[in-house]
Amino acid sequence: MSTVQGLARRDAIDEYDVIGAPTDPELERLVELAAAMCDVPTAVINIIDDRNQHQIAAVGLPAAVCSREESMCARVLTDPMQVAVPDARVDDRFKDNPFVTGEIATVRFYASSPLVTPAGVPIGTLCVFDDVPRRLSVAGGRALGALAGQIVDVLELRLVSRELARSNEHLMKFAGQVCHDLRNPLMALTWFIELAAGSPALAGSVQARQLLARAESSAAGMGAMIGELLDVVRAGSGATVTKSPGDERS
Incomplete structure (x- = not known):
């Protein structure tokens, strides 16, 4: 990612003011819906800054922070398309990732949709995963994309409310x-x-x-x-x- 893109992403994340803030109940409901629609036990909303990945809402595990180097979603942050990987062990982007190898977790199925601001700046992902291989259904993929857009809408609404x-x-x-x-x-x-x-x-x-x-x-x-x-x-x-x-x- 270029320096200009990185600065734009940093500014957007700062404006949304979600890192370190109490979890928004509406965001919690959206990750719960993502897990249900994709038929997986775990879903998270990741905000990815210059150094870390911040899980600002999660279901199936406690929301936490990891380094950008450890993050699976950071590898596809600038990809404008939805990502769906049936088995991360055989994907070159993820096979050596500590979330896959067992060092941190044993992720097998992984799917994510980017969180993109109205200005076109990617700030993170809506991610779902499981510890067994599986495929993302067509309906699940559509739901994941729609929910990612809804998450950005919630962040935008919070921003406008604070400005007012x-x-x-x-x-x-x-x-x-x-x-x-x-x-x-x-x-x-x-x-x-x-x-x-x-x-x-x-x-x-x-x-x-x-x-x-x-x-x-x-x-x-x-x-x-x-x-x-x-x-x-x-x-x-x-x-x-x-x-x-x-x-x-x-």
């Missing part, structure tokens, strides 16, 4: 800051209006009283808008924002 949450958090912080920036000068303006309204010098001027009344009404309207925006911020962030005396007055 971050965007909403940033929006709430911005709105809160805007409220803070507007609230203090509004309080000062309201105080000056009240002070001017009580001034004896303006008491006899009808025009001045009308202008002050309109200014006071505008300030009250702005205060109400800030109060409504604060309510939105509180509802969106779940935080408690203390109103100032100026908010209560407006």
